[in-house]
Amino acid sequence: MNIVIIDYGAGNIQSIRFAIERLGYEAVLTDNAGTIRQADKVIFPGVGEAGSAMRKLRATGIDRVIPELKQPVLGICLGMQLMCKSSEEGRTKGLGIFDVDIVRFSDQVKVPQIGWNQISGLKSPLFEGVKENEFMYLVHSFYAPECSEAIALTRYDVEYASALQKDNFYGVQFHPEKSSTAGARILNNFLKIKPS
Template sequence: MKVVIINYGAGNIQSIKFALKRLGVEAILSDDETEIMNADKVIFPGVGEASSAMQKLKGSGLDKVIPTLKQPVLGICLGMQLLCNSSEEGKTEGLGIFDVDVLKFSTSVKVPQIGWNQIQNLKSELFKDISENEFMYLVHSFYAPLCEETIGTTEYGIQYSSALQKDNFYGVQFHPEKSSKAGEQVLQNFLNL
């Protein structure tokens, strides 16, 4: 199985690569359009600020490539947010796969949310063998509101989408590569799709 982690200069790609290696998969880091298009599975990571990450995608032309992918694609953290219509962070236009706009948490909660929180209302093969209320590791100041494409939720001042799915595109706000055994199970489930 050929797994490509999109390398566009805005990711925690090494920790994802190590997590996949623990599952017996040697992932390729690439920003090459042909390599990404020919992968069996694509992981779209992201750490950092939305508008500069989007500029990097546009600079390499990957903003045009990602929406055309037909194989399973997993957006992680900022990667998931960039798959949405837009983000309040830097007034960024997203890739428009998930029909939802990413918002900033209100000042009534400590921002960023850093640490372990529970995922609930799990709906998808992505969460096979994951218990309701499982703890996952999160670091973020912006969130995707609940929408038609929500397949998992988390409570932090409000209930928001901690996972999204549309067709072959999946997104998780949490970091499966930093979420211990449960996170590894999510990655394994993605590989099994």
């Protein structure tokens, strides 16, 4: 299987690559549009600030490539947020794949949310074999509000969408590569999703 991790200089992509290797697969890190288009599975990671991350995507033209992909695509953390319409962080225009705007947690809670929190309302092949209220590892100050494309919810200040799906596009706010056995299961499930 040809697995590509989009490398646009945003975040800790090596931990995702190692998590894929632990599952018995190899992944290629690349920012080459042709290589990304030819992949069987595409992982779009991200840690950092939305505005600067989008500038990096535009500089390489990857911002035009991702929305056109037909194979299964998994956005992780900032990657998921950039797949949405916009983000309050840096007043950033996103890729517009998911029909939701990213907003900041209120000052009523500690920001960023760092650590383990539960996911519930699971409704996608992505979560096959994962229990309701399983704990996942999160680090974020911005979130996707609950919406029609939500396939998992988490409560922190408010109940928000901790995973999204639209057609062949999946997004998770948590870090599956840092979320123990359940996170590995989610990555493995993604790699087994058949192209539609």
